[in-house]
Amino acid sequence: MAxxxxxxxxxxxxxxxxxxxxxxxxxxxxxxxxxxxxxxPFMTTLKSGRVKVYDGGRIVAFDVEGGFADVTPEGLTVLAEKAVEAAV
Structure with a gap:
């Protein structure tokens, strides 16, 4: 889907x-x-790990420690207990 x-x-x-x-x-x-x-749409808890964001040829990564992810018709929101940008 485009x-x-x-x-x-x-x-x-x-x-x-x-x-x-x-x-x-x-x-x-x-x-x-x-x-x-x-x-x-769905909602889930997160475990510690890496969130990867893809946009064209660009990838941005974040290391997260717990939290929640909420997918709605408007998009995705991640509420992380702790998050820092990481090298890809």
Missing amino acids: GKLHFSLVSPERELFSGEVDQVDAPGAEGDFGVLAGHA
Whole structure:
């Protein structure tokens, strides 16, 4: 499905990322998952791991420690207990 996904990554300290992207991969507590534009809504807890954000040829990564992911018709929001930008 063509189109962009709105993605927002927020930690208790600040918003680390907000923008329109192609895909986001995240470490769900019940297994890793990927989200594209038009994904079915769901909510899950996150385990510690890496969130990868894909936009064209650019990849941005964040290491997260727990939190929640919420996929809605408006996009994906990750509320992380702790998150830092990581080298890809």
